[in-house]
Structure formats: structure tokens, C-alpha cells
Amino acid sequence: xxxxxxxxxxxxxxxxxxxxxxxxxxxxxxxxxxxxxxxxxxxxxxxxxxxxxxxxxxxxxxxxxxxxxxxxxxxxxxxxxxxxxxxxxxxxxxxxxxxxxxxxxxxxxxxxxxxxxxxxxxxxxxxxxxxxxxxxxxxxxxxxxxxxxxxxxxxxxxxxxxxxxxxxxxxxxxxxxxxxxxxxxxxxxxxxxxxxxxxxxxxxxxxxxxxxxxxxxxxxxxxxxxxxxxxxxxxxxxxxxxxxxxxxxxxxxxxxxxxxxxxxxxxxxxxxxxxxxxxxxxxxxxxxxxxxxxxxxxxxxxxxxxxxxxxxxxxx
Numbered sequence: 001x002x003x004x005x006x007x008x009x010x011x012x013x014x015x016x017x018x019x020x021x022x023x024x025x026x027x028x029x030x031x032x033x034x035x036x037x038x039x040x041x042x043x044x045x046x047x048x049x050x051x052x053x054x055x056x057x058x059x060x061x062x063x064x065x066x067x068x069x070x071x072x073x074x075x076x077x078x079x080x081x082x083x084x085x086x087x088x089x090x091x092x093x094x095x096x097x098x099x100x101x102x103x104x105x106x107x108x109x110x111x112x113x114x115x116x117x118x119x120x121x122x123x124x125x126x127x128x129x130x131x132x133x134x135x136x137x138x139x140x141x142x143x144x145x146x147x148x149x150x151x152x153x154x155x156x157x158x159x160x161x162x163x164x165x166x167x168x169x170x171x172x173x174x175x176x177x178x179x180x181x182x183x184x185x186x187x188x189x190x191x192x193x194x195x196x197x198x199x200x201x202x203x204x205x206x207x208x209x210x211x212x213x214x215x216x217x218x219x220x221x222x223x224x225x226x227x228x229x230x231x232x233x234x235x236x237x238x239x240x241x242x243x244x245x246x247x248x249x250x251x252x253x254x255x256x257x258x259x260x261x262x263x264x265x266x267x268x269x270x271x272x273x274x275x276x277x278x279x280x281x282x283x284x285x286x287x288x289x290x291x292x293x294x295x296x297x298x299x300x301x302x303x304x305x306x307x308x309x310x311x312x313x314x315x316x
Contacts, residue, residue, distance in 0.1 A: 005198065007147065007225070015187035015217070015218070016052070016224075017183070018180050018220050018236065019184050019221065022180030022184055023049055024176065025174070025177030026048050028173045028303065032170055032293060035308075039064065044256030047248060049222070050245060050248035050253055052218040053248075053253045054248075054253045055185060056068075056188045056191060056192060056218055057069035057253050057256065057257040058257055058260045059185075059188050060261075061258070061260040062214055063196075064261060065192065065206050065210075066122070066123065067206040067265055068192060069087050069260075069261070070207070070254075070257060070270055071210025071211040071215065071252065071270055071274070072209075072253075073254055074119075074211060074215070074275060076219050077281075078274075079216055080246055081246065081282060082285075082304060083216070083219065083223065084171075084223045084308060085302035086307065087304060088226040088229070089230060090301055091227065092231075092233060092235060093297060094230070094294060095294050097293075099145075100240045100289070101272075104247065105286050108243040108244070108247040109245045111134055111138060112278065112279060112282045114131070114250070116275040118130070122262070122265050123254065123262055123263070127257040127262075128254065128257070129259075131250065131254045134251060134253060135251025141178030172262075191217065204253055205266075205267045207265065225241070226241075226242070240288060277310055281307075285303065
């Protein structure tokens with residue numbers, strides 16, 4: 001049992017580092033190619049920050065562990081809007097920009113609901129194609145609505161963090177990107193294999209492991225970023241980034257998992273309590289954002305407490 005546990009810890013550590021290098025390199029290459037900040041923020045960084053979930057869920061599904069893959073998606077969506085948002089809001093109230101309420105909030109909630117409905121029958125390739133198509137529609141709407149140049153902080157504000165002030169060296173950034181992607185793939189393989197072994201040895205459902213250990217692990221980058229931003233008082237991007245992460249999880253990550261290893265789900269908790277919890281949390285967090293255009297400390301505490309209370313129930 002010791003080796004699988006160490007494998008999970010090592011996989012999570014490598015996954016966090018490698019994925020961050022992949023996103024940084026890709027964002028700098030895109031900037032050097034003179035793509036607009038909006039495109040870099042919405043597409044390049046948006047996809048990149050979902051790389052841990054995407055690679056882990058894709059590999060798990062491709063190896064016949066679709067429950068881990070889907071559990072990772074559902075668990076990550078729940079953790080983003082309870083654990084991550086809750087901890088950040090308890091540090092300082094989180095401001096929510098009007099552009100986020102107009103664009104990311106309804107689109108993220110809508111795609112989350114569609115994903116929750118489709119996954120009830122498992123994930124087929126048709127489901128995966130539909131979710132991928134809906135994500136493309138959502139991204140098109142986001143990019144079109146941002147052409148006016150106002151309210152784009154949630155899309156472009158994170159670009160400077162990855163690009164920096166200096167002109168990037170393309171050979172170095174291509175090396176960083178490729179090595180980051182390779183490291184992400186290796187880390188995901190270690191994590192999926194170790195998590196499957198732990199589930200088998202402890203008699204746990206793979207869905208539960210995906211919903212908890214794997215999902216929390218792949219959400220650690222978002223948690224670290226949100227806590228750092230909250231401590232510095234730079235809260236304007238937190239909600240937009242979390243909603244964007246859930247948008248990509250429910251669209252791109254689910255599409256990759258469904259294409260890599262389509263099939264039914266064997267863990268009834270995923271298609272039952274877990275998806276209901278995911279939709280309920282999404283609705284509640286959105287309601288908190290709409291009221292007063294901020295998430296205050298008591299609301300953050302409620303989200304975090306709800307997560308801690310519901311976590312044991314995910315075991316079924």
C-alpha cells in the first residue's frame with residue numbers, strides 16, 4: 001500500500017509542476033505569435049489550466065477506468081466552487097465582475113447541467129462530440145462578446161502572469177512546452193495507476209477515488225493560485241478562472257474521456273448523488289455571485305462546510 005500512496009503523491013507533485021510549465025510555455029509561444037490577449041487568455045490558458053484533468057481523465061478512460069475519469073471531472077467541478085472558492089472567500093471577499101456574470105457564469109452553469117444529464121447513461125462518443133461542440137459554441141460566444149474591449153479582465157488578466165514582461169525566447173519556450181506536456185503525461189499515468197491500485201487494495205469504488213483523491217489533486221493548482229491571489233487582494237480573476245475551469249472540464253475534458261474510452265459507469269454514486277451535488281453547488285455558487293456581485297466570507301464558509309460534509313457521502 002505504501003508504494004501506491006507514494007505514487008499518488010509523486011504523481012500529483014509532478015502533475016502540478018509539469019502542467020504549469022506547459023501552460024506558461026504555450027502562453028508565451030502564443031503571445032510571440034501575436035495572438036490577441038483575449039484568445040491567449042480564453043483558449044490557450046483556458047485549455048492549459050485544464051490539462052491535469054484532461055490528461056488524467058483521458059488516460060483513465062482509455063485504460064478502462066472511465067469511473068475515475070468521470071469522477072475526476074465531477075469532483076473537480078465540485079471542488080473548484082466549494083473548496084477553492086470557499087477557502088479564497090474566507091481569506092477576503094471575492095469580487096465578481098459584471099462581465100463574468102454575463103458570460104462565464106451562465107455558460108459554465110449550462111454546460112455543467114448538460115454534462116450532468118448526458119453522463120447519466122455513461123459517456124458515448126456521441127455525448128463526447130456534443131459536449132465538445134457545445135464548448136466551441138461557448139468559446140465563440142465569449143470571444144465575440146469580448147470584442148468591444150471592456151470587461152475582459154477574467155479572460156486576459158491572467159496572460160501577464162504567464163508571459164511576463166520580457167520578450168520570450170521561442171526555442172526555450174518550445175522546449176518548456178514539450179517537456180511540460182511529457183511530464184504531464186508521465187505524471188497522469190503514475191497517478192491513474194496508483195489510484196486504481198489503491199481502490200483495488202482497499203475495496204473502494206474507482207468512482208470514489210476519482211471524485212476525491214484524484215479530483216482534489218488536480219484542483220490543487222487552482223487552489224494555490226486562488227489563495228495567493230486572495231492574500232494579495234487580487235480577487236477580480238478568481239471567479240472567472242474557476243468558472244472557466246469548470247467550463248473546460250464539462251466540455252473539453254469530458255469530450256476527451258468519452259472519445260478515449262466510451263462506455264457505461266459502474267459506480268451509481270457518480271450518476272446519482274455526485275452529479276446532483278455538482279449541479280446544486282454550481283447553482284448555489286452562482287446565486288452567491290449574483291447577490292452583491294461578490295462572494296463574502298460567510299458564503300465561502302458555507303461552501304467549504306458543505307464540501308466537507310458531503311465528502312464522506314461520495315463513498316456511496
